Amino acid sequence: MRVAVTGTPGTGKTSAVDALEGSDEGVPNGLEVVHLNEVIEPEGLYEELDEERDSLVVDFEAIADFLADREHVLIESHLAHHLDVDRVIVLRCAPEELERRLEQRGEDDPSRAESDASIAENAESEALDVILAEAVDRHGRDAVYEIETTDRTPSEVAGEIRAAILGDREPSAGTVDYTDYF
Template sequence: MRVAVTGTPGTGKTTAVERLDTRAGGHAHVVHLNDVIREEGLHDGEDPDRASLYADFEALGEWLDEHAPGDDAVVVESHLAHHFDADRVVVLRCHPETLESRLRERGEPTETARENAEAEALDVILGEAVQRHGADAVYEIDTTDRSPDEVAEEVRAAVAGERAPSAGTVDFTGWL
């Protein structure tokens, strides 16, 4: 089974899946898709304004099919993970104000942090995940006031099928 863990940058994806892998005793194979893009050269150059890479989606899909086929428990983590085949999609969410603060603390430019906060308030990644995978495969988790271990436990429950799909349960549109 392949599970995508996705969300706007700053929602806690990397931290949650790193804790998930540890808590699962290493049974879940975790793929950090952004690392794969960089390390395997699966991109079409760099966006000079954002200092980020343009992902080659076709090459990434082929890489995932070869290296993370989903026969075992595979967790694919990235703000792009929902663009690929998955049995379940976990969308991590965070209040836009908190998200913007987290991104600025990590050194993101004010404009980038604001843009990501607005995307979070508008449910951009959630909408894309539901459109591609259907609401019955999407699990939404609000990370705003939760510890990394609490978030990892929620992700684990979604991966294990112990939690009902929950697309549309988090609403930050009032922030706009």
């Protein structure tokens, strides 16, 4: 089984997957966890640097090759829904809270600070369901599990991820609505 945990930056992907890994039960089905954003640069899984956004332009073909021999894997990244997986878990967060989290992240760790424009772009993307729509378009509604993270702890979100992996909850694309953000 191949599982993607994805979502707009700031929705809590890394925190929830870390909580899942650190839980007493561990990651279900013995899935190997790959925090994709941590391996892109060291493994050379990118094409170039986008200087305007100060980010790497990933090479999805290289990423697919890197993951090719991993049949039992949980891939965590805002890009994970672009990969060949069996289930996609999309973490969602209210845009106002997302903005707060991204601002706080930059205050806590200046190397992770995002520009005001980037924070606004991420909040707008979340309100417009961009990642959810991409996931449903690529994988179909029956493979996508939407999890609201706004007022939940990483451990609570990890429990929902566990349930989705184990098939203890139904696919749920389209259950979260942030259109009132605009």
